[in-house]
Amino acid sequence: MSDNTPAVEIAGLHKSFGSFKALNGLDLTVRPGQVAGFLGPNGAGKSTTIKILLGLLRADAGTARLFGGDVWRDAVQLHKRISYVPGDVSLWPNLTGGECIDYLTRLKPGGTARRRARKAELLERFQLDPTKKARTYSKGNRQKVALVAAFLDESDLYIFDEPTSGLDPLMEAVFTEYAREAKAEGSSVLLSSHILSEVEKVCDTVTIIRAGVAVESGTLDELRHLTRSSVVATIGGDPSALSGLQAVNDLETSQNGAGTRVAFDVDNHAVGEVMKTLTDLDVHGLTVTPPSLEELFMRHYGDVIETEDAR
Amino acid sequence: MSVLAPAMPRRTPLDSFAGTWHLTRFMLRRDRVRLTVWTVSLLALYAYFVTALSTVYPTAEDRQGRADLMQQPASVFLGGPNYGLDDYTIGAMFANEMTLWMIALLGVMNMFEVVRNTRAEEESGRAELVRSGAVGRHAAVAASLLTVVIVNVVFAVLGSALLVSAGDLAVEDTFALSTAIAVSGLVFAAVALVTSQLTTHGRGATGLALAVLGVSVLVRGIGDLQAGPGEHGTWLSWLSPIAWTQQMRAYVDLRWWPLALSVVTVLVLLALGAFLASKRDFDGALLAGGSGRAQASGMLSSPLGMAWRQQRTALFWWFLGTFVMFGATGTYLGEGVEDMVKDLAAANPEAAKMFGDDPLTGFLAVMILYAALAASGYAIATTLRAKSEETEGRLEITLAKPVSRSRWFAAHLVVVAVGALVLTMISGALALWVGALVNGEVEVETFLKGGAAFLPAVAVFMALTAALYAWIPKITPVIWALFAFTCITGMFGPLFDLPDAVSGISPIWWVGRYPQEPIEASHMIGLSAVALVLLVAAFLGFRRRDIPA
Numbered sequence: 096m097s098d099n100t101p102a103v104e105i106a107g108l109h110k111s112f113g114s115f116k117a118l119n120g121l122d123l124t125v126r127p128g129q130v131a132g133f134l135g136p137n138g139a140g141k142s143t144t145i146k147i148l149l150g151l152l153r154a155d156a157g158t159a160r161l162f163g164g165d166v167w168r169d170a171v172q173l174h175k176r177i178s179y180v181p182g183d184v185s186l187w188p189n190l191t192g193g194e195c196i197d198y199l200t201r202l203k204p205g206g207t208a209r210r211r212a213r214k215a216e217l218l219e220r221f222q223l224d225p226t227k228k229a230r231t232y233s234k235g236n237r238q239k240v241a242l243v244a245a246f247l248d249e250s251d252l253y254i255f256d257e258p259t260s261g262l263d264p265l266m267e268a269v270f271t272e273y274a275r276e277a278k279a280e281g282s283s284v285l286l287s288s289h290i291l292s293e294v295e296k297v298c299d300t301v302t303i304i305r306a307g308v309a310v311e312s313g314t315l316d317e318l319r320h321l322t323r324s325s326v327v328a329t330i331g332g333d334p335s336a337l338s339g340l341q342a343v344n345d346l347e348t349s350q351n352g353a354g355t356r357v358a359f360d361v362d363n364h365a366v367g368e369v370m371k372t373l374t375d376l377d378v379h380g381l382t383v384t385p386p387s388l389e390e391l392f393m394r395h396y397g398d399v400i401e402t403e404d405a406r
Numbered sequence: 407m408s409v410l411a412p413a414m415p416r417r418t419p420l421d422s423f424a425g426t427w428h429l430t431r432f433m434l435r436r437d438r439v440r441l442t443v444w445t446v447s448l449l450a451l452y453a454y455f456v457t458a459l460s461t462v463y464p465t466a467e468d469r470q471g472r473a474d475l476m477q478q479p480a481s482v483f484l485g486g487p488n489y490g491l492d493d494y495t496i497g498a499m500f501a502n503e504m505t506l507w508m509i510a511l512l513g514v515m516n517m518f519e520v521v522r523n524t525r526a527e528e529e530s531g532r533a534e535l536v537r538s539g540a541v542g543r544h545a546a547v548a549a550s551l552l553t554v555v556i557v558n559v560v561f562a563v564l565g566s567a568l569l570v571s572a573g574d575l576a577v578e579d580t581f582a583l584s585t586a587i588a589v590s591g592l593v594f595a596a597v598a599l600v601t602s603q604l605t606t607h608g609r610g611a612t613g614l615a616l617a618v619l620g621v622s623v624l625v626r627g628i629g630d631l632q633a634g635p636g637e638h639g640t641w642l643s644w645l646s647p648i649a650w651t652q653q654m655r656a657y658v659d660l661r662w663w664p665l666a667l668s669v670v671t672v673l674v675l676l677a678l679g680a681f682l683a684s685k686r687d688f689d690g691a692l693l694a695g696g697s698g699r700a701q702a703s704g705m706l707s708s709p710l711g712m713a714w715r716q717q718r719t720a721l722f723w724w725f726l727g728t729f730v731m732f733g734a735t736g737t738y739l740g741e742g743v744e745d746m747v748k749d750l751a752a753a754n755p756e757a758a759k760m761f762g763d764d765p766l767t768g769f770l771a772v773m774i775l776y777a778a779l780a781a782s783g784y785a786i787a788t789t790l791r792a793k794s795e796e797t798e799g800r801l802e803i804t805l806a807k808p809v810s811r812s813r814w815f816a817a818h819l820v821v822v823a824v825g826a827l828v829l830t831m832i833s834g835a836l837a838l839w840v841g842a843l844v845n846g847e848v849e850v851e852t853f854l855k856g857g858a859a860f861l862p863a864v865a866v867f868m869a870l871t872a873a874l875y876a877w878i879p880k881i882t883p884v885i886w887a888l889f890a891f892t893c894i895t896g897m898f899g900p901l902f903d904l905p906d907a908v909s910g911i912s913p914i915w916w917v918g919r920y921p922q923e924p925i926e927a928s929h930m931i932g933l934s935a936v937a938l939v940l941l942v943a944a945f946l947g948f949r950r951r952d953i954p955a
Contacts, residue, residue, distance in 0.1 A: 149806050151953045171810045179806040185799035187716065188609075190702075197702035198712060202807035225700040230529075230607060241803065 100163045102127055102252045102283035103148065108157035110143055110307075117143040119307035120157070125252075125285050125300075130278050132298035133287040134392065140307040141287040142182065145256050148285075149179060161252065175203060178245035182257035182287075184237040186229035192240045193218075193225030199244040210247055217243040220269050235261035246273050253277055253284045259293060271296050291389050303392065311391065318391055323360040325384045326369070330355055331377030342369055354379055425541035429549035433523050434556065441557050444515045445564075448508065452565050455504050456573035459496050469494040476502065480734040480841075483627040487638040487649070490658035497575045497657025501583055505652050508587045510623060512561065513594030516554045517615045520598040523550035526608030528688065537688065544680065547599060551676070554595045558588040576657060582665070583656040589668040593647045594619055596675035603682035622646040647671060709809055709817035717788055721825045724784050728777065729833035735773050736841020739766065739848065770838070770856065771919040775896055777834025778860035778914065782892070785826040785868040786885055792818050792872075793879055796954050805953065815948050819872055819941075826864050831857045852921050859925045862933035863913040869940035876947035879955050888912075 103125035110118040118140045125131040135141050146152040147159050150170030159166045161173045186195045200210060218225055223239045232240070238261045245253060253274070259267045274284055274297050288294050294301060301318060303311040311318060323344065334348045334357050342365030347358045354377075361369050366383070373381070434441070463469045473494035476485060486505055490498030524546050527533040533546060562584040569580045594615065601614035629643030643649040650664040705711040792815070795801045804814060835857030842848045867889070874882045892912040895904065909915045913936075916929045 146802075146953075149802075151802060151805060153950070153952055170805075171808045174806060174808040177806070179803070181799065181802060183799065184803070187712075187800060188607075189719075190706075190715075191698040191700065193700035194698070194702040194706060198706045199803065199807060201702075201707040202709075202804070202809050204808075226697040228698060 100127070101125060101160075102129070102162060103131070103285055104158070104160040104163075105144065105148075106158050108144065108147065108159055109155045110140075110147060110152060111155055117307055118147075118154075118157075121304065121307060122309050123302050123312070125283050127251075127283055128278070128281050129300060130274065130284040130286065130298045132294035132301040133285060133304065134289065134291070134294060134301055135287075135304035136289055139304045141304060142256055143307075144304075145179075145254055145285075145287060148254065149174075176251040177254060178248065178250040178252075179254045180238070180241045180245045180256065180258045182260055183234070184241040186232070186237055186240060188228065188230035190229055191226055192223060192229055192232060192236070195229055195240050196225065196244045196247070199241075200247045203248060205248050213247055214243065217246055217273075220273075221266060233261070235263070235266070238262060239266070242270060242273075246277070249280060249282070250277075251282055253282060254287075255284070256287045257289070258286070259288075259290065267293065291392060323362050324366060325358070325360050326373075326382070327356070327358045327384075328373060328381045329379040330357060330373070331379065332375070334376070336372055336376060337369075340365075340369060340372060420542075422542040422544045423548055424545060425539070426545045426548045426552065429536070429541065429545055430552045430556075433519075433549055433553045437519065437522075437553070441515075441519070441553075445557060445561055448511055448515070448561060449564055449568060451511075452504070452508065453568045453572050456496065456500055456569055456575070459499055460573065463496070463499070466493075469496075469499065472499065475738075478738060479631055480737045482630050483734055484731075486652045487630045487633070487643065489638055489652075489655045495657060496573060497579060500569070500573070500575070501579075501652070501656040501658070505583070505587060506623065506626070506648055509590040509594075509648050509651060510619065512558065512587060512591030513619050514616070516558070516591050516595035517598040517612060517619070519554050519557070520550045520595050521602055521608050521611045521615070523553065524599070525602040525605070525611045529606065529608055534688070544683070547679065547683065551595065551599065555592065558591050561591075562588040579656040579660050582654060582660055582662065583651070586651040586654055586656075586665050586668065589665060589672065590647055590651045592672050593668055593675070596672045596679065599679040600675055600682065603679055603686060622648050626652070709804065709814045710820065712804075713817045713821040716791070717821050717825060720788065721784075721828070724780070724825070724829060725833045728780050728829055729837045732773065732777055732834055732837035733841040735776075736838035737844045739770055739773075739838065739842035739845065767921045768919070770852070771922045772897075773838055774835060774853070774856040774860065774920075775914065775917075777838070777857065778830055778864055778917075779893055779896060781826045781829035781834060781860075782864050782867040782914075783889060784829055785822055785864055786871045786889060788822045788825060789819065789868055789871040790875065790882055790885075793875055793882060796879070799954075801953060811949050811953075812945055815872075815876070815945065819868070819944075822868060823865070826868060827861065830860055830864055855925070856920050859917050859920045859930070860914070862930055862937060863917050865937035866913040866933055866940065869937040869944060872944035873940045873947065876944040876951070 101124050103123060105121055105123040108118050108121040109116075121140065121144060123131075123133070123144070133141055133144070143152065147154050148161060148166050150166050150173075153167060162176060164173050166173065186192070187198075190198070196214065200214075221239045221243055223236060223243060227236075229237065229240070238258065242258060245255075255274075259270050262270065271293070274286070277284060278297070284297070286294060286298060295315065298315065300314050301312070302309050329351055331354050334346070334355050337343050337357060337359065338346050342362045344360045344362075349356045463472055473491040475481060476488055476491060476494075482488065484506070486502040488502060490502065524533075527536075527546065536546070537543075565587075566577075566580045566584040569575045569584070570577055597618045598611065598615040601618070602611040604614065605611050623646070626639075626643050626646035626648045629640045629646065629649065630638075632640045632642065639649055639653065644653070647668060650667045653661075653664045655661055706715060792801075795818075801814070805811060831854065835853045836850075839848060839850050839853040842853075867885075870888075871882065871885050874885060888911070892914050895909055895912050896914045913933060916926075916933055918924075918926060918929065
């Protein structure tokens, strides 16, 4: 594999189920060694995309490649290099968790001795009892089985579809740790989620998908530049100097002891200019918060939520 | 505004049953198709048997031939305690031979229904939502019981009406027998309510309840077999709930009191169930849930190993059931029985039609046909398990591994095929031969050849199911319609005189009636070719469609 071949390369992907268009020209690229977040609410087309990548669903149009190989034709060869964890894990109810893990890992070639040690470690970290029958597991425990099976082998690409939706915060932290470890070893990760903090913690790049199209894509930093930072400051001077600036939005002022408390949003490209004005106003205290992913998300989905509320 | 909280309404003892009627209506609504199909099928069987008996055995002399046949051990085991053999009326025949089967089938329906609406609901988590509403602790159990009571009453009333009108049977005896069958069915519903308290899983509860039914059948059979001449059952028979209905001597010398045993048993089991339920938590169980190996055995290393692991339990039970059944039936085949069957056929043209010129080979042909039908049913049901593997998402995680679709599908079908082969040849043909050995030396070759003749037809069923699943999984239930058609025309085809074009829809029809008729090589090749084409089509379809479809 040449170093520049993307781990995941999707261009102009279309997929319809009857009259419903699940994907409508999606583009998505994950470079080698990158951890890519794939964000969108339920029904946006995340799982459909992943199932196409796994060769389970057949795309109507567009290309989908893993390591340069065709996801449909070369599925078996490609799957030797990937690990997958679905959002809703279903296991064989009459097998124990340990048996499910062993069966799933044995479908992939690999050394047994190394796996045994690694399995013990993963079971310990995820606090999973492998002797219980799968039918007795909760959603979270079934997810742990899939996660242990996925991390048991070193893969070139990990595909996670909302992997922590049934896990508690402690287990989520363990997942984050292993995802970072995979990244450190040079693997690529595609993490589909609607939990923004999870994506923010581990991802280098983010693609936001809506109605089957990528509406925003780039590194977290790049995306942040598109938006505003919020500034809260206590000043001694007259805040009216701020209201004249074009880069300042939603200015609020209130009396705070001897000084004035000002709160406003500022376009990221103009932070320096606004700061100059601000320092002239006798600053007592200052906090600048970068935009969270949530705000980014709300920019694309705010109207959806508002219309939902209006109903 | 008042600062006082509204007063708590007074608790009443009926609180724990709150919502029972509401839930009952919901269960009847949810299971309306399933319950209707079951009830109508049971009623059809009821009516069919009584009309068939009147057609096949119109005179007292004909029936006496049948009465002689009923003294065979296998008949006793698969029938009843033989009341009224000296004057074997249609009613006596019906009560003696059908009671066991009706109770077993009704019992199975009741068990499934009860477990489905109680333990399985709890297991799925749906019951949690329901219970959080104003619904009492015992409401679901009471409602599921009420549901089966309603269905069983409907069965008893309509069944009685059918027997009285179609079979022209005595009203009081008919009513007694139908009521007793329904109450015996409720005994097994109550058994299922108790087993539902013991395990956390619907499947486990059903399995335990089925085991109780199996033991009841076995105990009644062994008990009646030990009865001496002129006796009808022994003390052992009376340990089985099935005997209580049979011992009412309907149509012979009716007595009502054994019905009380069933009623009391239902009440005792309900009390036991309620007591056990009060000892456990929601979603808890009295028997500890299964734990097992932390490490998979070497077998679980490929889709083939997994398919075997998933199918072996079902195969084992099918094997055991059919082996016992065909082994018992096989005891009819042999020198001693031959004359009896001949007499029967000589006295009755309809029976002769079903068995052909040589009644013994005719009987063997029919029995091997039954074995092949059992194997086909198994092949269809097991092939369709691929569908739940897909809809429940397990196929998805398997195919995300370096496993091709064809490899997975082939593994599944290979295990199905081996199972169907074993059921046709060993627990079918060979079991019949083993049974026949009781009557002296018999050629095994005829049996094996007869079984082998059906293999291509069984393969057609499997391949057609696979092809339907591969192309349009939604319409797979259609295969059961073809199977039902095949069963009916296969068993009673000679009585219908259907045109060949219609009979030929059934794959089994092409096999013919070996050893009565020779095996047609061209038909064997034709069936095999059809199976092969369907199988290829199945793989082509499965490779190109979306998963899940």
